[in-house]
Amino acid sequence: MSTNWSLFTIDKKAYTRILHELRANRCDQPLQCLQPMADSPAAQHSPAGLPWYVAGSQLLGLTCVVITGVWMGHYRGGYAWDGSSQEFNVHPLCMVLGLVFLYGDAILMYRVFRSESKRSIKILHAALHFIALIISVVGFVAVFDFHAKAKIPDMYSLHSWCGMLTFVLFCTQWLMGLSFFLFPGVSPWLRSRYLSLHVFFGLALLALAVATCLLGITEKLLFSITSTYSRFEPEGVLANTLGLLLVGFGVLVGYILTREEFRRPPHPEEEALSMHFKTLTEGESSPSSP
Amino acid sequence: MSTNWSLFTIDKKAYTRILHELRANRCDQPLQCLQPMADSPAAQHSPAGLPWYVAGSQLLGLTCVVITGVWMGHYRGGYAWDGSSQEFNVHPLCMVLGLVFLYGDAILMYRVFRSESKRSIKILHAALHFIALIISVVGFVAVFDFHAKAKIPDMYSLHSWCGMLTFVLFCTQWLMGLSFFLFPGVSPWLRSRYLSLHVFFGLALLALAVATCLLGITEKLLFSITSTYSRFEPEGVLANTLGLLLVGFGVLVGYILTREEFRRPPHPEEEALSMHFKTLTEGESSPSSP
Numbered sequence: 001m002s003t004n005w006s007l008f009t010i011d012k013k014a015y016t017r018i019l020h021e022l023r024a025n026r027c028d029q030p031l032q033c034l035q036p037m038a039d040s041p042a043a044q045h046s047p048a049g050l051p052w053y054v055a056g057s058q059l060l061g062l063t064c065v066v067i068t069g070v071w072m073g074h075y076r077g078g079y080a081w082d083g084s085s086q087e088f089n090v091h092p093l094c095m096v097l098g099l100v101f102l103y104g105d106a107i108l109m110y111r112v113f114r115s116e117s118k119r120s121i122k123i124l125h126a127a128l129h130f131i132a133l134i135i136s137v138v139g140f141v142a143v144f145d146f147h148a149k150a151k152i153p154d155m156y157s158l159h160s161w162c163g164m165l166t167f168v169l170f171c172t173q174w175l176m177g178l179s180f181f182l183f184p185g186v187s188p189w190l191r192s193r194y195l196s197l198h199v200f201f202g203l204a205l206l207a208l209a210v211a212t213c214l215l216g217i218t219e220k221l222l223f224s225i226t227s228t229y230s231r232f233e234p235e236g237v238l239a240n241t242l243g244l245l246l247v248g249f250g251v252l253v254g255y256i257l258t259r260e261e262f263r264r265p266p267h268p269e270e271e272a273l274s275m276h277f278k279t280l281t282e283g284e285s286s287p288s289s290p
Numbered sequence: 291m292s293t294n295w296s297l298f299t300i301d302k303k304a305y306t307r308i309l310h311e312l313r314a315n316r317c318d319q320p321l322q323c324l325q326p327m328a329d330s331p332a333a334q335h336s337p338a339g340l341p342w343y344v345a346g347s348q349l350l351g352l353t354c355v356v357i358t359g360v361w362m363g364h365y366r367g368g369y370a371w372d373g374s375s376q377e378f379n380v381h382p383l384c385m386v387l388g389l390v391f392l393y394g395d396a397i398l399m400y401r402v403f404r405s406e407s408k409r410s411i412k413i414l415h416a417a418l419h420f421i422a423l424i425i426s427v428v429g430f431v432a433v434f435d436f437h438a439k440a441k442i443p444d445m446y447s448l449h450s451w452c453g454m455l456t457f458v459l460f461c462t463q464w465l466m467g468l469s470f471f472l473f474p475g476v477s478p479w480l481r482s483r484y485l486s487l488h489v490f491f492g493l494a495l496l497a498l499a500v501a502t503c504l505l506g507i508t509e510k511l512l513f514s515i516t517s518t519y520s521r522f523e524p525e526g527v528l529a530n531t532l533g534l535l536l537v538g539f540g541v542l543v544g545y546i547l548t549r550e551e552f553r554r555p556p557h558p559e560e561e562a563l564s565m566h567f568k569t570l571t572e573g574e575s576s577p578s579s580p
Contacts, residue, residue, distance in 0.1 A: 152520070153520040156519060156526065157511075157519065157520075157530070158507055158508050158529070158530045158533040159508065162534070162537070196549075200544070200548060204544065208537065210501070211497075211501040211537070214448060214452065215508050218512075219508060221447075222512045222513075230446045232446055240447070240451050243448045243451070244451060247455075254490070254494065
């Protein structure tokens with residue numbers, strides 16, 4: 001079949017829209033997709049299924065936070081800030097709340113808020129990540145403080161190695177995101193080049209944070225209920241269930257983020273068209289917004 | 291800016307190629323991408339960087355297998371098949387070799403073999419996964435056999451819950467892949483609909499397999515070197531390092547799989563064009579080949 005290249009005399013704005021429509025896979029016959037979007041405010045609405053997936057993720061995430069709170073509050077003696085094991089109990093709660101639930105929610109902002117300006121969502125995304133960062137710092141202080149008072153060595157376990165790695169990479173990712181996407185002066189080309197890395201490592205870090213939580217659950221159970229864990233005591237079953245729910249939350253956030261049909265549609269008025277075009281053509285790991 | 295839709299009288303084959311070129315992001319000026327690909331055998335060659343990433347993944351994966359072998363062989367008394375703790379030692383080696391290294395390599399087949407027929411790669415992908423499955427079954431038998439002889443309860447820990455979940459989902463994923471992609475009679479539309487799920491859950495399962503290995507490492511260390519782990523004994527440091535290398539392997543395989551520019555280019559002669567077109571327009575989670 002010969003190819004007549006001279007037919008491709010299209011303008012970029014039209015091409016951007018077509019590419020988005022085709023990749024969003026809104027119809028079965030691709031050439032039927034070539035309908036103008038400008039008169040269709042429905043494009044800004046949530047795609048079918050998205051609200052349910054988001055609701056499911058929130059239910060899972062909140063359940064994880066509540067179970068962690070109940071585990072530490074009911075089975076492990078509650079909370080305090082006095083260097084005791086009750087101060088340690090602040091650590092799991094902060095990590096699940098900050099580095100998993102809020103971190104995951106910050107990722108979802110671009111899928112949930114579809115008609116707000118991109119800059120507003122960027123600020124919301126960065127702010128939620130910042131709150132997650134502060135909460136996780138409190139969680140870190142709690143465990144180091146407890147270790148210092150109880151004369152327990154720091155940073156020897158795989159859990160601590162993975163946790164520190166996650167935290168350092170999270171700080172790096174946050175600072176890089178701030179520098180590239182919120183400070184002016186970075187070229188659109190550079191932004192679009194970095195965006196795919198930002199998205200990939202954002203999701204990889206969520207996976208690492210969840211894995212670190214699973215390690216923490218296992219450590220805590222083996223230290224606290226060594227002799228009764230194998231008898232399916234309620235505390236062990238509850239903590240294991242928490243582990244599976246954390247995995248479920250991570251998988252669901254990853255699913256929502258990587259579905260093409262859930263991606264926020266481009267808002268042509270927000271940025272220079274060239275930026276949109278470049279970003280759209282970057283493929284799978286470079287959505288038009290993170 | 292007005293949009294002249296009447297300009298889009300293009301044939302599907304040309305469109306398929308353009309979409310692939312644009313999404314592979316081979317040039318900075320999108321409209322310069324519209325060059326015929328037929329005369330360019332280079333399209334089948336490995337993209338810049340890919341061989342290095344693949345080599346890095348193999349180095350990481352093999353190092354993980356070797357370290358596991360050394361850990362169990364040197365520090366934990368070697369291997370046997372007699373229900374003793376030496377039979378248990380077969381378990382970590384099989385799991386790292388099967389459910390992580392070979393599983394990851396099976397994923398990479400579509401990126402490594404770029405000019406072979408798609409059917410050949412499908413068979414290779416399924417065969418490698420099958421070998422991984424057999425090896426992991428041996429690993430499962432080893433641990434259940436050891437537990438039975440030593441009268442240790444089964445399936446009470448988070449590690450065992452995550453491991454069983456990974457194994458069951460892996461079997462399901464393998465059978466679904468076989469049914470959808472290797473047995474004839476499944477419509478191209480149905481295949482392309484399932485492909486994005488197959489790719490997403492394939493990567494999610496690799497992440498879960500790595501997380502399960504980290505849990506296994508933590509359990510084994512806390513059972514075996516409880517009192518000396520916190521003194522940074524060589525065995526503990528080696529096993530922690532193994533954990534980080536497993537994370538590195540998983541992240542690298544995920545990176546190679548999700549880079550648009552590393553995706554295998556479509557081979558127009560292999561399938562009906564409509565299938566290609568549909569698949570290409572599915573966006574990020576539906577590559578033209580898994």
